[in-house]
Amino acid sequence: MQSKNPILEMTGISKSFPGVKALSGVNLRAFPGEVMALLGENGAGKSTLMKILSGVYKKDEGSIKINGDEVEINGIKDAQRLGISIIHQELSLLPNLTIYENLFLGCELFDGFKLDKKEMIRKSQELLRKFDFTLSPKTLTKELTVGEMQMVEIIKAVSKDARIIIMDEPTTALTEVETEKLFKIIKQLKDHDVAIIYISHRMEEIFRICDRITVLRDGSFIGEESIENVDKDKLISMMVGRRLEEQFPYAEVKAGEAILEVKNLSWGNKIKNVSFELKKGEILGIAGLMGSGRTEVAKLIFGEYKRTNGEVIIEGKRVKINSPKDAIENGVAYLSEDRKKEGLVLKLSVLENMTLSNIKKYENRIKKINKRNELKDCNEFSKKLSVKMSSPYQLVKNLSGGNQQKVIIAKWLLNAPKILIFDEPTRGIDVGAKKEIYEILNELKRQGKGIIMISSEMEEILGVSDRILVMHEGKITGEISRKEANQEIIMKYAVGLAE
Numbered sequence: 001m002q003s004k005n006p007i008l009e010m011t012g013i014s015k016s017f018p019g020v021k022a023l024s025g026v027n028l029r030a031f032p033g034e035v036m037a038l039l040g041e042n043g044a045g046k047s048t049l050m051k052i053l054s055g056v057y058k059k060d061e062g063s064i065k066i067n068g069d070e071v072e073i074n075g076i077k078d079a080q081r082l083g084i085s086i087i088h089q090e091l092s093l094l095p096n097l098t099i100y101e102n103l104f105l106g107c108e109l110f111d112g113f114k115l116d117k118k119e120m121i122r123k124s125q126e127l128l129r130k131f132d133f134t135l136s137p138k139t140l141t142k143e144l145t146v147g148e149m150q151m152v153e154i155i156k157a158v159s160k161d162a163r164i165i166i167m168d169e170p171t172t173a174l175t176e177v178e179t180e181k182l183f184k185i186i187k188q189l190k191d192h193d194v195a196i197i198y199i200s201h202r203m204e205e206i207f208r209i210c211d212r213i214t215v216l217r218d219g220s221f222i223g224e225e226s227i228e229n230v231d232k233d234k235l236i237s238m239m240v241g242r243r244l245e246e247q248f249p250y251a252e253v254k255a256g257e258a259i260l261e262v263k264n265l266s267w268g269n270k271i272k273n274v275s276f277e278l279k280k281g282e283i284l285g286i287a288g289l290m291g292s293g294r295t296e297v298a299k300l301i302f303g304e305y306k307r308t309n310g311e312v313i314i315e316g317k318r319v320k321i322n323s324p325k326d327a328i329e330n331g332v333a334y335l336s337e338d339r340k341k342e343g344l345v346l347k348l349s350v351l352e353n354m355t356l357s358n359i360k361k362y363e364n365r366i367k368k369i370n371k372r373n374e375l376k377d378c379n380e381f382s383k384k385l386s387v388k389m390s391s392p393y394q395l396v397k398n399l400s401g402g403n404q405q406k407v408i409i410a411k412w413l414l415n416a417p418k419i420l421i422f423d424e425p426t427r428g429i430d431v432g433a434k435k436e437i438y439e440i441l442n443e444l445k446r447q448g449k450g451i452i453m454i455s456s457e458m459e460e461i462l463g464v465s466d467r468i469l470v471m472h473e474g475k476i477t478g479e480i481s482r483k484e485a486n487q488e489i490i491m492k493y494a495v496g497l498a499e
Ligand SMILES: Nc1ncnc2c1ncn2[C@@H]1O[C@H](COP(=O)(O)OP(=O)(O)OP(=O)(O)O)[C@@H](O)[C@H]1O
Pocket: 017, 018, 020, 021, 022, 040, 041, 042, 043, 044, 045, 046, 047, 048, 049, 089, 388, 389, 398, 399, 400, 401, 402, 403
């Protein structure tokens, strides 16, 4: 394997944005038939480097060689011509176009001077089938789930006969089944000698599908290794610059009385008689496969969906929650898993995004905003979550993907309600910041809040929960204490094998 020649060599790449040096002297290689993982904390420069390779940004310095020949990439078209294709971290499909229009965007087929719709639809159908996708190519993209959009994005990139395919956090929005599909596609691409550059914050994925790793930290190149030469601890210390003791800190807190009781919660035939209790000072983990109904339960409690049966009791009192507004008034907050679709005003600054929905908190009696307090909160939470930004006034649209996520989490923590439901809180977040988030959960727990954490990351569920509920097909199939919990038991309940 070592004797292979790289198809891609990026050397000494630098790139600055106003006020930020995003990359300085970075190297990256990719090999045919191999997956190169590109790793680093949020804001390390991974997406920027990949945008340079795919012609979205121009590099300031450095050289790019393909099969040994130096190339200039001055735009997306150049990159495409060189056989480079990218699946972006942020969804880039146009929502008002159909699947087939998105698949052929920029490379439409013509019949004479007319668009050849029929042929594009036929070819799209063929592609979708090839990837076991049963949707019609004429479906509007905005009607798809985020996972389905991502699959279309993946199919689009893969269908272009590219020699180098960049995948920037492709699995964050995918279900387990879709993820397995993607891994199968990656295997096929490797067999066809395609080089893949793979960005992910999920450690298991790296060890499962990657052949080599490259690590960036703060815009600098840290190293390249064969996957056999690294273990998880080594990878983390390359990324974070130090060892991370206790990746899943657990706080021993004596739980109080029930803060939330849910009785026979039902929603059509999707959620069936869900009952449980959440105590003050407790982190209740909810595990289950994607689609098992965890998010629906959260949205029912939060009033985003209307329950068909059941009741919600907060601090011993039956409450009427018919909308998110009611929920918030009753001290319930819900951090959605689907943070890409909601929550941020890209044109505004980090400061404004964090404090806007909460602005009353900063008004004095004559409705004047106390800017100092606003800034203090923004700085405190940015520091806690290590948001990488040039200043509180930086526009959110210029933050890296993971740092945008952190801003949403901060905004929401600033509201500090008594019952908090976190849906996949660490998706897209780097290892160091994940730990910070667990510390924050622990702090909330010490303050006597009730916390529900929905998560698909087994280690996280096992690491920080006091108690774990497991869902399968809209029902709770298991309740496990921290002491007796392990991966096997959770999986058994999650697939419906134990009841
Ligand atoms: N268009 C831009 N304008 C200004 N700054 C930018 C722009 N794009 C990226 N940056 C900055 O460059 C740095 C690197 O960002 P990049 O998006 O490459 O990080 P990343 O490694 O992909 O992180 P993540 O894991 O969060 O996606 C960050 O400090 C980011 O704020």
